[in-house]
Every structure is written in C-alpha cells, then in structure tokens.
Amino acid sequence: MDLKEWFANRKKAADNSQSKQPLTNEEYCALWTQCFHCRELLYTRDLRSNLFVCPKCQYHFRIGAVDRIEQLADPGCFQEMDADLSSADPLGFVDTDAYKNRQDEASRKSGLKEAVVCGTGKIRGRDAAIGIMDFGHFGGSMGSVVGEKVTRLVEHALKHSLPLIVISSSGGARMQEGILSLMQMAKTSSALKSFSDAGLLYISVLSEPTFGGVTASFAMLGDFIIAEPGARIGFAGRRVIEQTIKQKLPADFQTAEYLLNHGQVDMVIERAKLADALGALIDLHQPSAPPKHSDAKDKSKQKVAAQSTPTRA
Amino acid sequence: MAHTDRKQVPLEFEQPLQALAQQIENLEKQLADNPAIESDLARLHEQYDLLRRSLYSKLRPIDHLELARHKQRPYTRDYFERWDSEWIEMHGDRKGADDPAMVLGLLRIGGHKVVGIGTQKGRSLRDKQQCNFGMPQPEGYRKALRGIRHAEKFNLPIVTLIDTPGAYPGMAAEEHNQAEAIAVNLMELAGVTVPVVAVVTGEGGSGGALAIGVANRILMLEHSVYSVISPEGCASILWRSPDKVSEACQAMKMTAKELLQLGVVDEVIDEPLGGAHNDYDTVATNAKMGLIRHLDNLRNLNRSQLREDRQKKFRNIGAFYEPAAV
Numbered sequence: 001m002d003l004k005e006w007f008a009n010r011k012k013a014a015d016n017s018q019s020k021q022p023l024t025n026e027e028y029c030a031l032w033t034q035c036f037h038c039r040e041l042l043y044t045r046d047l048r049s050n051l052f053v054c055p056k057c058q059y060h061f062r063i064g065a066v067d068r069i070e071q072l073a074d075p076g077c078f079q080e081m082d083a084d085l086s087s088a089d090p091l092g093f094v095d096t097d098a099y100k101n102r103q104d105e106a107s108r109k110s111g112l113k114e115a116v117v118c119g120t121g122k123i124r125g126r127d128a129a130i131g132i133m134d135f136g137h138f139g140g141s142m143g144s145v146v147g148e149k150v151t152r153l154v155e156h157a158l159k160h161s162l163p164l165i166v167i168s169s170s171g172g173a174r175m176q177e178g179i180l181s182l183m184q185m186a187k188t189s190s191a192l193k194s195f196s197d198a199g200l201l202y203i204s205v206l207s208e209p210t211f212g213g214v215t216a217s218f219a220m221l222g223d224f225i226i227a228e229p230g231a232r233i234g235f236a237g238r239r240v241i242e243q244t245i246k247q248k249l250p251a252d253f254q255t256a257e258y259l260l261n262h263g264q265v266d267m268v269i270e271r272a273k274l275a276d277a278l279g280a281l282i283d284l285h286q287p288s289a290p291p292k293h294s295d296a297k298d299k300s301k302q303k304v305a306a307q308s309t310p311t312r313a
Numbered sequence: 314m315a316h317t318d319r320k321q322v323p324l325e326f327e328q329p330l331q332a333l334a335q336q337i338e339n340l341e342k343q344l345a346d347n348p349a350i351e352s353d354l355a356r357l358h359e360q361y362d363l364l365r366r367s368l369y370s371k372l373r374p375i376d377h378l379e380l381a382r383h384k385q386r387p388y389t390r391d392y393f394e395r396w397d398s399e400w401i402e403m404h405g406d407r408k409g410a411d412d413p414a415m416v417l418g419l420l421r422i423g424g425h426k427v428v429g430i431g432t433q434k435g436r437s438l439r440d441k442q443q444c445n446f447g448m449p450q451p452e453g454y455r456k457a458l459r460g461i462r463h464a465e466k467f468n469l470p471i472v473t474l475i476d477t478p479g480a481y482p483g484m485a486a487e488e489h490n491q492a493e494a495i496a497v498n499l500m501e502l503a504g505v506t507v508p509v510v511a512v513v514t515g516e517g518g519s520g521g522a523l524a525i526g527v528a529n530r531i532l533m534l535e536h537s538v539y540s541v542i543s544p545e546g547c548a549s550i551l552w553r554s555p556d557k558v559s560e561a562c563q564a565m566k567m568t569a570k571e572l573l574q575l576g577v578v579d580e581v582i583d584e585p586l587g588g589a590h591n592d593y594d595t596v597a598t599n600a601k602m603g604l605i606r607h608l609d610n611l612r613n614l615n616r617s618q619l620r621e622d623r624q625k626k627f628r629n630i631g632a633f634y635e636p637a638a639v
C-alpha cells in the first residue's frame with residue numbers, strides 16, 4: 001500500500017469511528033498506535049504487517065514473544081518447551097503489592113506465564129533452539145523461571161547439537177525473587193559454558209530494551225551478537241548513570257548503533273532481514289560440504305605430494 | 314575491648330548504649346577520687362555488655378547493612394595481609410588498565426597456595442576515590458579474569474573476597490562493556506577445574522559481586538549482606554520512596570543467615586561482637602579457618618568433579634512450579 005492510499009484508509013477509518021458508536025478508549029488504542037519516535041499515528045493492522053516497524057521512521061516497536069515467533073520461525077514448526085513453568089514466591093515478597101498479585105497482573109497483561117518463551121523450530125529451513133523474551137511480561141525480568149527455561153533451552157540445544165538463538169528484551173533481574181534472581185545469571189552462563197565448549201553456535205539478538213542482569217549474563221555471551229535498530233542496550237540504566245556522573249549522556253548513548261561503534265555487537269539489522277541473517281549465520285557455521293571430487297582422486301594426489309617431497313630435498 | 318568500642322561513633326541501632334556509656338565515662342572520671350564506686354562501675358560494665366549482646370542478638374536486616382558498610386570494616390587487603398604477610402600482588406588487565414578496586418594476588422592460606430581476588434573499597438578519602446568506593450570498572454573484572462585463567466593454568470584454588478556496592482554506573486564503564494566483562498567472568502568461573510571459594514565480607518552488590526562469586530562454596534561473614542540490587546535501588550523502584558530502605562532490606566532477604574536458609578550460602582562465619590571492624594585479627598582468623606576447611610574438603614574432588622560440583626550448585630538454584638509430567 002502506498003502512503004496516499006494508507007492515509008485515505010486512515011481517514012476512512014477515522015470517519016467511520018465518528019459516525020458509528022464512539023469507540024471506547026481501549027478499542028481506539030488497539031486500533032491506532034502512535035509511533036514513540038516520530039509521533040505518527042499508525043493503523044495497528046498496518047503496523048503489524050510491517051513487523052511492528054514504523055513505516056515512516058523505521059522505529060522498531062517492542063514486540064511480544066508470540067509475534068516474534070510468527071515473524072522468525074518457519075510457519076507451523078515452532079514447538080514450545082517448558083510452557084508450564086510458572087513462578088513461585090520463594091521470599092513471600094511484598095512491596096506496595098504482593099509479588100503474587102504482580103505475577104497475576106503480568107500474566108493478564110501479556111497472556112503469558114512467564115517472560116520467556118522457549119522451543120525448537122526452523123529458521124529459513126535450519127533447525128534451531130529458540131528463546132524469546134517478552135518485555136510485556138513483568139518488564140522481561142529474569143527470575144527463577146526465566147533462568148530455568150533459558151538453562152533448559154541451552155541444555156536441549158547442547159544435547160541435540162542445535163544452534164541456539166536467544167532474543168533478549170529485559171529490564172534486568174526480578175527483584176521480587178531476590179538473590180535467586182541474581183543467581184540465574186550464573187546458572188544460565190554456566191550452561192552456556194558447557195554449550196560453548198562443545199563447539200556449538202549461540203547467536204544472541206538484543207532488542208529494545210535489554211538491561212541489567214540479562215545483559216550481564218546470556219545476552220552478552222553470544223558467539224555472534226545482533227542488535228535491532230534503535231534498541232537500547234546496557235548494564236546500568238541511563239538515569240542511574242546520569243545521576244551518578246552528574247552529566248547528561250549523549251542522545252544515542254546505549255543504542256544499538258552506539259554499541260556497534262563501540263565494538264560491543266557484530267551487527268545492527270532491521271527486523272525484516274533478521275530471519276535471513278540468522279539463517280545465513282547458522283549456515284556459515286555448519287561444516288563445509290565435502291569436496292565433490294571422489295576420495296580416490298584426493299588420495300592419489302596426496303601420494304604424489306608425499307613422493308615428491310624427498311626428490312625435492 | 315569494651316572501652317575502645319564506646320569511643321567509636323555508635324551505629325544507629327547502638328543508640329540505647331549511649332546513656333550507659335555516658336554513665337560509665339562519668340564514673341571512670343571520679344574513680345581516682347572515690348575508689349568506693351568501683352563495684353558500681355563494674356556493674357555498669359556488665360549491664361553495658363549485656364545490653365550490647367542483646368542488641369546484637371536481634372539485629373534487623375538494615376542493621377546488618379549498616380555493619381556491612383561500616384567505614385572501618387576490614388577490606389580485602391586487610392585479610393590478605395593477615396593471611397600471608399608475604400603475599401604477592403598482580404596488577405592490571407594487560408589491556409590498558411589496572412583497576413585498584415579489584416585486588417589480585419598470589420598467597421598462602423594455611424597450607425593452600427591460592428589465587429586471591431577481591432574488591433577493595435579504600436580507607437582514606439583519596440584511597441576511596443582511587444578505588445571508586447569499591448565499584449570496579451570493566452577493567453577490574455577483566456583483571457579478575459586474568460586471575461581466574463592464571464589459577465586454571467597452574468591448578469591453583471581461587472579464593473574471592475566480595476565487598477562491593479556493585480559495578481560502577483558510569484559512561485566509560487558502559488562504553489567498555491561492563492555487562493560483557495561480568496558475563497564472561499560468570500562463564501569462565503563456571504568452567505574452571507580448580508576449587509573456588511567465595512567469601513562475602515561486606516556488601517555483596519548485585520552482578521558486580523557475582524562476577525567473582527561463582528564458587529563451589531559461598532561463605533558470608535555474619536553481618537555481611539548479598540542482594541540482587543542495592544536496598545536503595547529496590548526501595549526507589551518498587552516503593553518509589555527512598556525512605557523504604559529498611560523495608561527493602563527485609564523483603565529481599567539479604568542477610569547471611571537468611572541466605573543460608575535459602576540454600577544459596579554454605580556457611581556463615583562468626584564476627585567478633587560488635588562487628589568485624591572491632592577486631593580485624595579475629596575475623597581474619599575466623600575467615601581463614603572457614604576457607605581452609607572448605608579448601609581441604611574440596612581437595613577430595615578431581616578437576617572435572619570440581620567443575621561439575623560448581624555447575625550443579627548453580628543449576629539447582631531457583632524456585633518455580635512445574636506440573637508433574639503425565
């Protein structure tokens with residue numbers, strides 16, 4: 001659809017909404033999405049078909065795990081693992097609200113049990129173990145379940161010699177599980193050590209936003225690290241840094257592009273090209289196909305080489 | 314000694330001792346003129362000690378925090394010096410910096426030759442600034458990584474001492490990728506095939522502490538704390554109020570005893586009454602005995618078992634529900 005047509009549709013939709021029953025706030029919000037970056041009002045359905053990238057300014061919206069799977073995995077092949085794991089409340093944590101209530105609230109908002117969805121599937125025809133974090137669930141924070149699911153995913157990938165892809169989006173460790181959340185950093189990194197020692201490929205994809213304990217564990221341990229355009233990625237949050245050093249940070253600080261310039265990621269790639277890139281990367285890490293010539297021919301060549309050495313000496 | 318203790322700036326929870334301390338001081342002044350009050354004085358001393366013991370038997374989490382952050386708390390260098398007066402320091406990350414907030418060296422602890430790694434807070438103001446108040450830069454974590462690799466190469470146990478508010482939230486620290494520096498340490502510590510024993514001596518602040526904390530055994534000093542985020546950070550995010558630090562301390566379960574109960578920590582090491590800052594030698598000896606006990610114990614494992622033991626320890630940490638498979 002070209003821009004003119006799109007605007008026409010938009011106008012029509014707006015007219016319709018005025019003539020019929022007025023939309024409730026919620027319905028209106030679901031229909032339209034304002035771009036965080038350029039402020040353009042976008043028709044949500046168009047935004048979705050554009051992979052949640054603003055057609056005007058290329059701003060990459062946060063997307064949920066389900067949408068991401070749809071975009072990334074070959075249709076119909078994703079098999080979720082450990083879907084039934086859910087959070088306990090090991091500390092009986094209560095701040096201004098009880099952790100239990102916050103969990104329920106998070107699930108109501110996200111439709112998910114936890115902040116990561118793991119499974120196996122194909123990306124451009126290549127088998128992979130895939131983990132996808134969802135910022136929409138509890139700010140993508142890592143507690144025991146996220147740590148456990150990511151660890152199991154790594155173990156599964158190791159057992160079946162699959163390439164591993166984790167798409168991160170997280171505010172960091174989940175405070176409500178205290179030290180247990182912190183220790184998930186060690187747990188996931190430890191699993192990745194065994195995975196890495198086995199010579200297997202781990203591609204980490206960093207999406208808006210990735211911070212704290214997730215960045216400082218599995219997200220930064222990729223053999224290859226990809227970031228989505230404009231994604232903010234770091235350890236400490238921008239505000240905390242500004243308060244600490246008492247100066248303003250550059251506008252592009254901690255963006256994917258900034259990280260690329262500072263040698264922290266290998267690639268910044270737009271969402272539409274992500275699946276292709278992942279497929280190509282998996283391919284490039286598979287052993288090269290054996291040469292097409294017959295074995296006998298190669299052996300005879302070796303023989304000749306071996307014989308020729310003494311004559312030369 | 315009780316006498317010197319009273320002269321120190323009292324901690325907040327020690328306020329009830331103030332009145333008694335004042336009385337004792339007054340009587341002591343009169344003692345030369347009036348020897349008859351000696352028995353009164355002795356009784357007051359007794360009361361003072363009793364009250365102090367009672368105060369220390371029911372510390373709140375925030376009181377532990379105050380002790381863990383005490384300005385006179387012994388730091389890594391104080392321990393290393395006491396354990397081995399001839400310890401040899403290693404410097405730098407070999408990539409351009411030597412972070413004084415991370416101390417690295419070779420030393421003997423009892424019969425064990427070890428690589429020692431520890432965060433350092435600094436005592437004088439100048440010292441503190443140089444050590445960045447115990448907050449290592451990425452270069453500090455990479456210096457620690459050198460120690461980890463050195464230990465693996467020469468089959469030396471690793472002993473780490475943790476006392477840090479956390480990694481430094483600075484611009485250069487981010488540009489130099491502190492997240493990666495921490496993550497790599499987690500990964501490499503998980504993989505070494507030598508014994509690793511960590512002691513939280515003061516503040517165990519978040520990922521910056523864990524970066525040298527992936528150990529076969531984790532010990533904590535009695536009044537030390539260990540948490541996923543600073544209680545101030547937790548209070549401001551979850552309660553949106555800086556006055557809720559005490560609540561945050563309590564909710565996060567960050568004291569040595571609580572973490573022992575959670576199964577994350579293996580042993581709590583006694584501190585002298587009134588906290589480690591009252592008696593460096595005693596706390597250094599207590600820590601040393603604990604370390605030797607665990608290092609001796611880990612000697613029973615071969616190299617691959619040491620790695621398995623450590624990986625299994627962290628593999629099992631976490632609490633969640635999972636419906637039984639049908």
Ligand SMILES: [Zn+2]
Nearest residue numbers: 035038054057
């Ligand atoms: Zn836009």
